Amino acid sequence: MNDPTQSRSVEKACLECGQRGRPVPATTLEALVSTPALTALRDHTGFRFCANPLCDTAYFRAQTGERVPRGMVKVRIGQKETEPPIPVCYCFGFSAEQIEADVHRTGTSPIPEIIREKCRQGLDRCERTNPQGRCCLGNVRAVLARAGAGGQTRKDESRSRCCDEGVEE
Ligand SMILES: [Zn+2]
Structure with missing residues (x-):
C-alpha cells in the first residue's frame, strides 16, 4: 500500500x-x-x-x-432504463411514472412518505430487491425534484433515519 x-x-x-x-x-x-x-x-x-x-x-x-x-441482473435497473415503467422503489413496487403522475396532478407525491413509513415498520428489503443494494429514497427524491416538486421536499426528509443514510460513499 x-x-x-x-x-x-x-x-x-x-x-x-x-x-x-x-x-x-x-x-x-x-x-x-x-x-x-x-x-x-x-x-x-x-x-x-x-x-x-x-x-x-x-x-x-x-x-x-x-x-x-x-x-x-434479474431486475430492471432504474438508473439505466429509458422505457417505462422505470422502477424506483423495488421493495414496494413504485415506478418513476407513478411519482411523476402524482406531481403533475397534485404538485407533490405521497409515495416518499409511504416508503418511509414502511421502512419504519421494518418492511423494506432493499439489500435483496434494489440492484443498488440500498434504500431507494435518494432516487425517489431525485424523481420528485425532476418532476417539479422541489419546493415540496422538506429539509428534514433528507435526514430520515432510513437505510439510505450513513453508508460509505
Ligand atoms: Zn460504468
Missing part, C-alpha cells in the same frame, strides 16, 4: 466507464445476479454498483477486474 487515497479512488471507478460506484452488499449480488454470472465470480464481496445510465456494467470489482453486465 503506497498511496491509500489513490488506490481507494481507483477501486471506486467503474471498469467500463470510470464513473464512481457505491459499494453493494454481497447479499444484493446473491439475490439479483443470475446464477451463471454469480457462479463465475470468485466471491461476492467488495463489488460496487455503476449507476451510469449509459454504461452496460451493473457491478464491478476493480481489484479483481471482474464485472457483471446489466443483462445478467
Whole structure:
C-alpha cells in the first residue's frame, strides 16, 4: 500500500466507464445476479454498483477486474432504463411514472412518505430487491425534484433515519 487515497479512488471507478460506484452488499449480488454470472465470480464481496445510465456494467470489482453486465441482473435497473415503467422503489413496487403522475396532478407525491413509513415498520428489503443494494429514497427524491416538486421536499426528509443514510460513499 503506497498511496491509500489513490488506490481507494481507483477501486471506486467503474471498469467500463470510470464513473464512481457505491459499494453493494454481497447479499444484493446473491439475490439479483443470475446464477451463471454469480457462479463465475470468485466471491461476492467488495463489488460496487455503476449507476451510469449509459454504461452496460451493473457491478464491478476493480481489484479483481471482474464485472457483471446489466443483462445478467434479474431486475430492471432504474438508473439505466429509458422505457417505462422505470422502477424506483423495488421493495414496494413504485415506478418513476407513478411519482411523476402524482406531481403533475397534485404538485407533490405521497409515495416518499409511504416508503418511509414502511421502512419504519421494518418492511423494506432493499439489500435483496434494489440492484443498488440500498434504500431507494435518494432516487425517489431525485424523481420528485425532476418532476417539479422541489419546493415540496422538506429539509428534514433528507435526514430520515432510513437505510439510505450513513453508508460509505
Ligand atoms: Zn460504468
